[in-house]
Amino acid sequence: xxxxxxxxxxxxxxxxxxxxxxxxxxxxxxxxxxxxxxxxxxxxxxxxxxxxxxxxxxxxxxxxxxxxxxxxxxxxxxxxxxxxxxxxxxxxxxxxxxxxxxxxxxxxxxxx
Amino acid sequence: xxxxxxxxxxxxxxxxxxxxxxxxxxxxxxxxxxxxxxxxxxxxxxxxxxxxxxxxxxxxxxxxxxxxxxxxxxxxxxxxxxxxxxxxxxxxxxxxxxxxxxxxxxxxxxx
Numbered sequence: 001x002x003x004x005x006x007x008x009x010x011x012x013x014x015x016x017x018x019x020x021x022x023x024x025x026x027x028x029x030x031x032x033x034x035x036x037x038x039x040x041x042x043x044x045x046x047x048x049x050x051x052x053x054x055x056x057x058x059x060x061x062x063x064x065x066x067x068x069x070x071x072x073x074x075x076x077x078x079x080x081x082x083x084x085x086x087x088x089x090x091x092x093x094x095x096x097x098x099x100x101x102x103x104x105x106x107x108x109x110x111x112x
Numbered sequence: 113x114x115x116x117x118x119x120x121x122x123x124x125x126x127x128x129x130x131x132x133x134x135x136x137x138x139x140x141x142x143x144x145x146x147x148x149x150x151x152x153x154x155x156x157x158x159x160x161x162x163x164x165x166x167x168x169x170x171x172x173x174x175x176x177x178x179x180x181x182x183x184x185x186x187x188x189x190x191x192x193x194x195x196x197x198x199x200x201x202x203x204x205x206x207x208x209x210x211x212x213x214x215x216x217x218x219x220x221x222x223x
Contacts, residue, residue: 031209033211035213040215041215042118042201042213042214042215042216043156043201043203043213043216044212044213045210045211045212048209048210050208050209056210058210059212090155090156092155094209094211096209099144099146099161099205100146100158100161101146101148101156101158101203101211102158103155103156103157104155105154105155106153106154106155
């Protein structure tokens with residue numbers, strides 16, 4: 001988990017409220033990712049970024065938006081949280097040509 | 113679209129035996145496959161990468177194979193130990209550094 005910080009580590013929120021998760025890296029890696037992990041589904045890619053202000057959708061992007069205004073920060077926003085978005089969210093980073101991901105410790109999000 | 117599958121959700125083996133985990137993909141052969149280990153409450157940690165032109169890659173007690181004809185990678189842990197108990201994930205790059213993962217196999221090594 002070195003060089004990657006996810007905040008908050010745990011969050012409980014109510015249906016319909018907006019939620020923002022933050023991923024901060026100190027590695028200066030170009031690529032940043034948001035995944036969610038659920039039993040039976042494994043890790044699924046939500047969005048990823050290939051540079052400042054450059055983002056693209058993953059497998060399960062509906063209901064999520066992202067922003068990357070600085071190399072070190074990648075924000076994931078749930079515009080209006082739903083119970084189906086209860087999950088563990090992982091941020092990951094990769095350097096160009098790195099061919100592997102480094103993951104953060106995860107954020108446990110519960111939407112009631 | 114490309115999919116990646118790990119057919120065994122869980123695998124129990126006796127200490128000292130070799131654990132073999134399977135990863136299958138559905139369409140084109142990726143340039144490489146990755147294997148990760150995940151412990152409860154933690155993020156995945158990269159273990160090994162194998163390229164499509166490599167038949168086998170080893171690292172200590174770990175061995176990975178890649179068969180592009182079968183569209184399959186096998187992950188072996190020899191002389192398994194209780195400390196090897198974890199969930200193991202395979203992943204591939206869809207291109208442009210967009211990675212997808214299998215659902216993982218939960219390995220338990222029994223003492």
